[in-house]
Amino acid sequence: MKPIYPSISLLLSLLIMSGESRAQDNVQVLDSSYTIAYTSKGVVKIYSSDKEGISNIKSIKTKGDYLALSPDGNTFAFRIYLDGGKTWSIYTMNIDGTNIERLTHAKNKWDSAPAWTPDGDKIAFAREYKDSEGVWQAEIWIMNSDGSERTQIKSLKGSNPYFTPDGKIVFSSEHKDKKSEISIADFDGSNVIHLTNNAAEEWHPDVSPDGKQIAFMSNRDGNYEIYVMNIDGSDQKRLTFNNAGNWHPSWSPDGVKIIFSSSSTDKESHIYMMNKDGSSVQKIISHGRKGIFQR
Template sequence: MKTENFTQAKMAVVFLTFLSFNTYCQHSNSSESKFYTIAYNSKKTGNIEIYSSDKTGTSSIKSTHEKGGYAAWSPDGKRMAFYAKYDDKKTWSIHTMNSDGTNRKRLTHAKNKWDSAPNWSPDGKKIVFARAYKDSEGMWRPEIWIMNADGSQQHQIKSLKGSNPYFTSDGKKIVFSLEINDKNSAISIADLDGGNITRLTHNNSKEWHPEVSPDGKQIAFMSDRDGNYEIYVMNIDGSHQKRLTNSSIDNWYPSWSPDGSQLIFSTATGKNKEDRTIYIMNKDGSKIREFIAHGSQAEWLKTTK
């Protein structure tokens, strides 16, 4: 009788051990299966930090523990480029890091200049970015620069005066915001060497943050042509320009989903303009809904897994 009870107890222990191990494996596999595809900024900690979210927008992890923003995914999703501020915010520099926040590396070191808006080439070998500063006469100078992904061979694309550079899907051209004057800018496209500049929008307004769709056929951007910043889309040649959002508050930073069927963008919510929310909508502007609270400057990783 005692032997039988001991055997039953032993079997129960073995079963509970197996059940616990199986549960752990399922949890572990579930954790490992998470694929973070959206990078965004948030001031939840009081500083601008970079977070990552999965495609549902409901799960996020913080990727950095230092000030940094405007994250851009490498094509393979393993790294991010971003900017961070130094010298009491007088110097902004481009950095890269692994997508989990490790292996942080500072790539640019130009003092008293603002380097921002990095974007990777489709093959992951190059990074373009915007540089802005005041010259010795107090004039604002917006420039576009390009470098290798490790920070080497940095040089200005001298004919391009503007900001927000973004590679086309074939990596042969750059879409950017061309500065017309202090009050106006236009979405434009040019060769990598700065040749063949073509202006795509022609409005007396500020138009920023162009992003090319994954199939290379369209550009999403923000413009205040109708009074406040709204999200627009057009063909890669500038034709068929269409307004997607209609609200009384500003909407910023559109980014395409990997399949090109949706866009995410940021908007101010509440009385505090720095408290922003990320929204999602179909590419035709339909079915707009809240996606990630307390987030801004979101970018969707264009690869799938």
């Protein structure tokens, strides 16, 4: 299984853009107050919007993507491409773009999809590479939040780890006769349970704040769409219905909304928001990928 990730380049420095009219053209007013971090055209952006309009837009230029926010809301984990894209490494930085630290250093391996444990003490990540026989390997590792004590969870094969509030791991598991499926396991990798079971590509699970549901993307119906299911795999429902590719679902902190990125006819990726039942779909950000809510 070789997951598809959007390529975004980011540079380091901080730029406040709240007064720029062209930035305001890229967002729409929401019916509630939310703060969202996302990547757009090579820049990490953070914006807030409420019924009165945009309160601030901030851009952090750094060279990486695939943001994950720590439970205390103070630190991003993300990946950076190195060696011309041959090496991917996990980094962390403060939410204002300062204090960038490289956490993984494995050459010619793809480290991606960082995910914080509920207590913020550790970060899980996916590691993918071709072994000496040219066979693609998809592994899940875990380390302390400072990058120390990196350990492979050997019983887990796949990508896109994400933790439930009680510390279980939901992930996209590699399967011999299937492309990938959503699975759940205990923190140590034991008791793996497959939650989906078909020949589709199913990635990027995101657990609701109450731990009761999982949003994920799947092409089981021929096109990448956003789905939701209960934490035990029951009651699987399709939420999006369009001809675009829909990616990277993320729950709002109150569990009421889901945002996702979607490709459109202009071949650009934009960020949309919908209710957790799939209703009231609204485009909120133009030219954005992999949005996550901030607390």
